[in-house]
């Protein structure tokens with residue numbers, strides 16, 4: 001029986017990136033649907049859950065994507081409201097690639113802590129610079145879940161506050177907003193942090209090397225960006241735990257390489273059973289097994 005993946009995309013033009021990975025992850029056939037909303041998804045979801053019998057339902061699955069994470073979260077919730085009893089299929093959320101990218105970045109950063117410790121960062125501080133975007137919010141949430149006291153920065157105090165509140169609510173972990181607009185506020189955001197991650201828009205330099213190399217408390221730096229210049233000066237794209245000025249560093253292509261493996265593994269997993277929901281927690285758990 002053919003493995004069918006229905007790509008419910010909140011954007012007007014469904015992601016071609018997600019389409020390629022869907023096939024590479026094992027879908028035999030991808031059906032992209034554009035501009036899907038919580039209100040409009042019903043017929044598409046019902047067509048998938050009511051067609052194949054119980055033994056074959058696992059060969060149909062749903063992928064929720066698009067560039068807006070909040071829209072994706074709302075769509076995932078709406079999709080799940082149509083499920084009942086055995087009338088369900090597995091579904092994955094990865095709007096803007098935020099879940100797979102954040103899971104890959106955090107799994108790499110925390111790989112040295114190994115299995116079995118769910119809060120390896122308890123008592124430690126971490127800062128997510130320009131964390132107001134989808135990737136930054138997911139990374140902030142995962143670091144918070146790992147026990148860190150997380151600061152999330154924005155150029156605008158209001159955006160920092162709104163994003164930190166979203167993270168705290170979604171992950172049930174505290175998240176402190178900080179505004180960063182100059183060298184002084186950047187120093188304040190970094191103060192005492194063991195981990196610093198730059199999640200600004202592509203090609204935006206946020207952290208000069210001269211600032212981070214002198215900070216004794218900093219141990220780990222990560223930058224998922226792949227478009228030059230890097231968000232953190234002095235990191236190389238393929239850094240995967242390289243030690244620079246005494247700190248472990250992770251670059252965008254090392255994170256991106258794991259993210260792609262992870263995304264493909266998630267697609268494959270969708271077709272193993274018909275009752276899985278792959279959101280950031282499940283995707284992060286899988287990421288940890290890939291780096292172990």
Ligand SMILES: NC(=O)c1ccc[n+]([C@@H]2O[C@H](COP(=O)([O-])OP(=O)(O)OC[C@H]3O[C@@H](n4cnc5c(N)ncnc54)[C@H](OP(=O)(O)O)[C@@H]3O)[C@@H](O)[C@H]2O)c1
Pocket residue numbers: 096097098101130131132133134135136153154155156159160199200201202203204224225226227252253255256257259
């Ligand atoms: N390696 C991978 O596989 C992979 C996958 C996905 C994404 N990425 C990378 O991950 C990073 C984050 O992605 P994203 O989609 O979450 O980012 P985003 O939403 O495009 O941007 C994140 C934040 O950057 C800040 N920003 C925008 N322009 C800025 C500027 N000129 N100066 C300073 N700050 C600025 C904004 O925060 P404020 O306005 O609140 O300050 C914005 O909310 C990007 O570099 C992206 O390319 C990598």
